Amino acid sequence: MWSGSKDKALRERAAEVIPNGMYGHMSTVLMPEDYPQFFTRAEGTRIWDADGNCYIDYMCAYGPNLLGYGRSEVMDAVRKQQAKSDTTPGPAPVMVELAEAMVAMISHADWAMFCKNGSDATMMALMIARAYRGKRKVLVAKNAYHGAMPWNTPRPAGTLPEDRAHVITFDYNDTDSLADAVREAGDDLAGIFAAPFRHDTFADQSLPDAEYARTARKLCDERDALLIVDDVRAGLRVTRDCSWETVGVRPDLSAWGKVLGNGQPISSLVGNDRARKAAGEIFVTGSFWFSAVPMAAALATLKIVNSTDYLERMQDIGDTFRAGLCAQANDYGFALRHTGPSTLPMVLFEEDPDLRVGYGFCREAMQRGVYFSPYHNMFINAAMTEQDIAETLEATGAAFEAIKRSRNSLKPSAALAALMGG
Ligand SMILES: Cc1ncc(COP(=O)(O)O)c(C=O)c1O
Known part of the structure; x- marks a missing residue:
């Protein structure tokens, strides 16, 4: 069962000694609610947050992880x-x-x-x-x-x-x-x-x-x-x-x-x-x-x-991820726009002007062990396997199911609205 209490305690300490608790692109202020701010371990395709929750990582440190953490x-x-x-x-x-x-x-x-x-x-x-x-x-x-x-x-x-x-x-x-x-x-x-x-x-x-x-x-x-x-x-x-x-x-x-x-x-x-x-x-x-x-x-x-064929493997994995996610969205009645090279995919929902559906989806996926971004392009790495994609799709299937149920009660991100408004 996902829990974020240690991360929350670290954020509270950080707020005392770091401006806004964090800064720059790694601040989770614009991420969906409860996204972990701190990570304690990374290996291959996985990251672990301060509470010990493990995620398949689709942000790859915002790019640097090309071949798998700790290659x-x-x-x-x-x-x-x-x-x-x-x-x-x-x-x-x-x-x-x-x-x-x-x-x-x-x-x-x-x-x-x-x-x-x-x-x-x-x-x-x-x-x-x-x-x-x-x-x-x-x-x-x-x-x-x-x-x-x-x-x-x-x-x-x-x-x-x-x-x-x-x-x-x-x-x-x-x-x-x-x-x-x-x-x-x-x-x-x-x-x-x-x-x-x-x-x-x-x-x-x-x-x-x-x-x-x-x-x-x-x-x-x-x-x-x-x-x-x-x-x-x-x-x-x-x-x-x-x-x-x-x-x-x-x-x-x-x-x-x-x-x-x-x-x-x-x-x-x-x-x-x-x-x-x-x-x-x-x-x-x-x-x-x-x-x-x-x-x-x-x-x-x-x-x-x-x-090595690291690039071709990454492209194959990226294509498999793209095809799987788009088909799954379709099955659950959502339309996705999955744009750019499949090794750096951007995933946005149709008819989601304030991104509330995307935020809801990423939060549900995060709590099931998949780390996505609702507003930034994501990154595939060469350590990813078919098994990682299968596990990802299992989590995203459940995430689609969850937002289908809660669709009418999803709320826009206040931080995002403030950024866009200001
Ligand atoms: C296209 C592009 N140029 C420059 C930069 C700046 O790189 P850094 O954050 O390493 O200073 C970034 C960072 O994301 C970027 O995406």
Whole structure:
């Protein structure tokens, strides 16, 4: 029987010593009622909360878990490097090996730099684009998330209009809107940020239109500006290369993070020779950016990526999950929109404008051992098996049954309503 008393006690203590009890994307304030905030263990496809409840995890730490928590080859590499060195006055040789591996794997890449978070990598991309020809304007698709720095954090508190004075937005997949934004930038265009596909929160996902991607490339070439693909979230779940290889368009820069070390803290910006000089001009660094252990983890992760069928298995599992969930929804009289690549699925209910049905469904699934998000795209990992999907569908069947019964009494999330209203 599910229980959340230890998590509740931890939240109460946290509220005393952590602003709002938690912050950032891991705060459960927007999650359905009773979602656990704290986790004590993770292994393979499973996570355990502070009360000992076990879940099949469809959020994968919001992306980093690509191969299964605690994947043995990665953890062996971590232990081996830890026994030698980690954070020292200079990087370990593994940094060169990892840069070589990134350049070998990513078609448009001639060089690589490493940092900690996706936001570091997108910030470097912004700075390199501006340093490239001394231009200021950067174009970003409306509602696309590229990190939590003052120039792009989704909530304005603590930032100034000046922080994004030179950011111009356009509609994703809309070539006319993109061309208008380029016109607005005039002769001051530094670069265009492209999401690999549209993966905004609270919305259906859409794959990139090849014509739109080619237009972005052409506009950058005409204006001598840099094209940037932000693969921080989608990287290595779409292809073993930059995600825009799927539409035949090569950017100048691509940002990576999350999956690179299968959970160890490392991110990267890679670029082509056109951007090399500007990359060498900006000053960016961090106390832990050169630590060797996450680099060893990333090298071990990339070895698995390049030598196994992890991606094809993840795609098969994702397809099985998608087909099973949609059929089940249909059987229970619900219509789902299950959008985006099946390895990063977004699941929303039809006729559910305030998401109360989705919230009710996720809460019922959570209490039966399946951890979903009602408003963020989810993540499949390569450790997932047919058995995991069968167990998931058993729980979701019962969850559909429960919300069918309680449909008329489901309430909208107050926190979500406050966010949307404000
Ligand atoms: C597309 C994208 N870019 C950048 C980021 C920022 O990455 P991080 O949270 O590691 O700073 C994220 C994080 O979710 C992301 O999804």
